[in-house]
Amino acid sequence: MSTLAAILLAGGRATRVDGAAKPLFDVGGRTLLRHSVEAAAAVGATPITIVGPQPDAAMHPEVAIAAASIPAQVTWVREDPPFGGPAAGIAAALASWDADPEWTLVLACDLPGAGAAAARLIRDMVLLPTDTEGLCLADATSRPQWLTGVYRTAPLRRGAAALPARGHGASMRELLDDLAIATVVAPPAETADVDTWEDLTEARRRFTQEDSP
Known part of the structure; x- marks a missing residue:
């Protein structure tokens, strides 16, 4: 198992864009x-686990091409029931791994x-004190962006295990509440x-x- 794996969250309802599949939006010539x-691949994460509905390769061939071009294990999972929120998605991805890396990169696919x-996350995480359990980016108002972060896998898994109903409906704050996270x-x-x-x-x-x- 590598020291870094990634969970990519791609399964939201996207109500503010009329339910469209945001992960398939084209920006700069790429979805x-x-x-x-x-x-995730560029920072050496493996496996890369995508949480969400897998697009039909016939309708979206660029997704299959992108996955095939990545020199890492790319897998798909789905939280059960679907649309359980990001905490449930992270719990589902963690449950699919046979072994744990030291760190887990979490990125939303929007x-x-x-x-x-x-x-930035991978560059800055080496500066963290040894008792810090995660690092996430913050916006200009210093508001933490929990879905753009890197977390130690062991405490992340403990947080997921403590959530009822496999994290369905739980907030990221509930998942990360006991972790010492820098921003x-x-x-x-x-x-x-x-x-x-x-x-x-x-x-x-x-x-x-x-x-x-």
């Missing part, structure tokens, strides 16, 4: 799902800046997710500007 998978976010403020390009159609438009505009000479 948001691919941004997250490639971000983060266009997943690559830079993951790189680091990161720029909007690393913390801004896609919750609304306006967010998607802004993310595409930002990537277009970055690609401009």
Whole structure:
């Protein structure tokens, strides 16, 4: 087992975008799902476990191509019942692993800046005191972004095991309540997710500007 694995959360209801599959939104020529998978692979995470409905390869061949191009084990799981929330998704992913890595990278699959976010987390986690059990990014207001973080797997698993009903309906705060977690403020390009159609438009505009000479 590697020292780092990843859980990518791709199973929300996406009510603010009319139930559309946010992980399949194209930003900068790649789906948001691919941004997250490639971000996890770039920092050496294996396995990479995606929590959510697996897209039909015939309808979305780019998903299969992206997974096949990643030099790591990519697996899919689904919390039971579905739509149990991110804590339930993390619990389901942990339950699917045969062995535990030291660290678990957690990323939501609606983060266009997943690559830079993951790189910052892995770069900064080596600076943590030994008794710290996790690190997550915070936005400009210092609000923790729990779904953009890296956590020690053993206490994360203990937190998941303590949740009733396999974490269904539990909040991330409940899952992480007993963990000693540090935060680091990161720029909007690393913390801004896609919750609304306006967010998607802004993310595409930002990537277009970055690609401009």
